Amino acid sequence: MAGAIQASEGTAKVETPFRRFVADFTESKLALGGLIVFAIVFVAAMLCAFISPQNPYDLRQLDIMDGKMPPGSVSSDGLKFWLGSDSQGRDMVSAILYGLRTSFLVAVTSGFIAAAVGTTVGLIAAYYGGKIDTFLMRTVDIKLSFPAILIALILLALLGQGTGKIILALVIIQWAYYARTVRASALVERRKEYVEAAHCLALPKSRILFRHILPNCLPPLIVVATIQIANSIALEATLSFLGVGLPITEPSLGLLIANGFEYILSGVYWISFFPGIALLVTIVSINLVGDQLRDVLNPRLQK
Amino acid sequence: MTVFIIRRLMQSSLVLLLMSLLVFFGVFAIGDPIEIFIAPDADQAERARAIAALGLDKPIWEQYVMFVANAVAGDLGRSFVFNIPSIELILQRMPATLELAIVAVALSVVLGVPLGMYAGYKPDGAVAKTIMAGSIFGFSLPSFWVGLMLILIFAVELGWLPSTGRGEVGTFLGIQSSIFTFNGLKHLLLPALNLALFNISLVIRLTRAGMRENLPMDYVKFARAKGLSKRRVILVHVLKNILIPIVTVVGLEIGSVIAFAVVTETIFAWPGMGKLIIDSINNLDRPVIVAYLMIVVLMFIVINLVVDILYSILDPRVRLGDMGK
């Protein structure tokens, strides 16, 4: 597939796996576009404290009299609301950037913890096999047989609202996907010669697991992580919509949409429309990247 | 096979017990149900009476033991809010949710498989690219946003379809469902579409992936070499092969769809189980929360079992005994 591109570019370069991966990945303009959009959105969200015109979480900067102003209006303090303001008088541009940051923080933090837990479980199951494997994988199966939304609802009904709690809920929802993925590829790796070689050298088990097997399980792990982050953002938005998500004073994107939705019928569309677009752009760009990653990293589809 | 089923059932009852324990003890952690139910100006005597009336005056362990004893006898307690046996309350709502879920799953197969096959057959065409881009949107759009948009466009702006609620119920072959009346179908269309959106995308992608994996395979080449028409090879041989993962996933998705109906039912005021559980969580109506979870979990266990068995029938290479490992 990638032969033509490599032929033109690769004449002077040595083909490393990474270069080959980059070349394969960039073959899809859509995925490349997704990556670029995602990078822009991500950086903007992380720098929100510096680039947004207002701190929407600082109550001193809010005035209810500036509420529900249409895009392009000017607030009582002379601030221009490029995308309008919400019902509390928050500048939508700022609220979206801060909201994106919250959404990312929740999704990425929970993703990392879930990946760490899931990877450990998956490696242990694959490496030790037998009863341990059966037990762990049965747990994973049971966990995966319940839909995410149901688990989240139960957990948040028991725990209550809050950023920490929603992260915990998302970790509990996601870890099993990582565990299953890592176990599957680790099982393949375990039978390979380099692992046997490592055994012969009498290296400690933990070293074999984490230094030798794990790096070879990374490609599928990356694919799962990408998809899971997109899913987490969407799930968090849904939970906030149902009223069991994040606290309202520091809204994430999902909460902004939910808050604005009651005004949509009355023509005050911007409160939920723009955050909705931001959410959509973010998730679509991540999914585009994830899609291409899966195609590129799936050996069965490579020629 | 029997061993497999027995082992599976034992594991399942352990899961049920653990979950009921967790929820039973955890559900009051965030608040006291009496505060929700009692008239705010109630005096001491009325408060004590209400606590005793709901059986909350006993120690929690005793309450749980009583619950388990009754549950074994098939009684999952009475709703605090409705004073109706929880099971009855849930079973009353179940047909509405099931019909919504079944129509949604049917929609996802009917729309998803042909679109996915086309996208897999001509993966580089503009149409296929559009289908795949569309499926990414289907994955990415938050369901609640789509639901409200559907209401805004089709019910409020265009006035074609009713905005909320379930339509008239008809009877066919002894089954009561709103699928059997025109009015019922009109009410069903928007929520079912909303609920199906994610699964349509999922089926498109599964089908496309199946096509792309199967088309280069030898059996396709042999069949073509044998002189079978392209149409026949794809619609009979390839389709049969890609249906295996689709059946599995769609079967498993029925459960997810029932669970995700929570969101759709909330938006469309659909009188199903999902709306009931959200209300019950808000009201700390413990008997209903616990009973709902027990019933849904049981349903999942059955669905998973059926899918596994079906899978072993469709694909003789899979042996059930291995699946526990």
Add this chain to the structure above:
Amino acid sequence: MKRPTLTALALAAALGLASATDVSAQALTIGVGGNITSMDPHFHNLGPNNGMAQHFFDRLVHMDERQRPTPGLAESWRTIDDNTWEFKLRRGVKFHDGSDFTAADVVATYKRVPWVPNSPSSFAAMVNGLDISVADPYTLIIKTPAPRPMLPIDLAVVNIVKASNVEAPTADFNGGKAMVGTGPFKFTGFLPGDRVTMERNDAYWGPKPHWATATVRIMTNASARSAAVLSGDVQIIDQLQTADLPRMRQNQAIRLETVTSTRLIYLHVDQERDATPFAFDKATGQPLAKSPLKDKRVREALSKAINREAITRQIFDGQAIPAGGLLPDGMYGVSPNLKPDAFDTQAAQALLREAGYPNGFKLTIHGPNDRYPEDDKVLQAIGPMFTRAGVETQVVTLPWATFATQSNRPNYAYSLMLVGWGSDTGETSSPLRALLATVNPQAGYGASNRGRHSNPAMDALLTKALQTVDAAAREKLLMEASEVALRDYGLIPLYYQVNLWAMRSNVTYQARTDEYTLAQFVKPR
């Protein structure tokens, strides 16, 4: 005025009637926001249930749309002495099954009320301690242990069931077997969480409903409710969310009805503890050893820092009324001297300086996010207002289940909180007793006094009022008690809610202060 006008009116009425006999015009569908949990009228003392029961049952005393007592199954009542009441019952009233209504049904009903099994909140307090005797089948003598001027109002929430159903369990009501009342509609079905259906009682003793059949659909989602009335699926909805007001106003096919409700939204301030848990030093962030909230001047400063006009205009689109008292003007026991505090940040800062907080302090305000319309938005709007006056305020919103448990006895976990109070009785004795009287669970005083305000002078006035049978003297005492409590800033009133109904333009509804949506009062237009 003139004959031709009258003829024209009569003609129009005749035409209206003619078109109204059309079958489709006789079916009414209502979308209600409250979740009706039971058909048993004595199972759960809950607004939506009480409203629904009024379709099927009558009470001795009815309440009109302004919550003024009017004759119901009792044609008249009077006090014989301070502790004895006589109720004259209406003759010729029939139950839905054709049997006659008599005093025996009332006696049986009042016996059933405290008995209902598994009731999470009963009506027992309304009938406890009553010594009822039947003078004749249409005369009841009720003796009370102490003077009880509120008796007719208490009895106005207790629906009368047939004597033979005195021991019917709640399930018999939900299933319809025991749904035998004297009310304007006969019960035909109840699907919990979905709908209640009914048909007209053609033998009703009062004005007969226009509709041959009516369906009440339970639609707890506000946007879904609005969409349903816009698309014509239902003819009328209650609890219209204010966000949908502009769109409803633009739509020619929709009419609105509004009335100021008896629900006050207010701030409760912890006045009990010397060190309140959520007041902090601005510089160090440490809890303040001496609670600033015990100082009346600080409470007054907080009240003056609130821009009530901005809240009602921006959040409620004008459909809320800034409050200075416990109930809207014109209700029983409302003092005309209590007006909402004017918004004045400077005055608030001056008061804070006077109280010894020139630099203000830090405060956290708690409140529910799922209990009252726009409660979370109001909380978020108050935060910046206090902060601008110098009291740096954090806002925490919680689900009602959590908030209600934590904010009240015995936890009293918060310092400043937003709460609401609806007066079922329509008079100020209700909020005075529950919110401002010194906490005394045995006497039922201060049951929701989350700030634990306590003022012996007010307690004395209230106790006296609750035992004064003479209406004028009692009203004067209640006015005085309200003034004493609010001049002391026992709580900080914010606004009165406005009850909003949206309906198709071919029906009318007389807006009610008690928030009920009753099919018998929905009329074609």
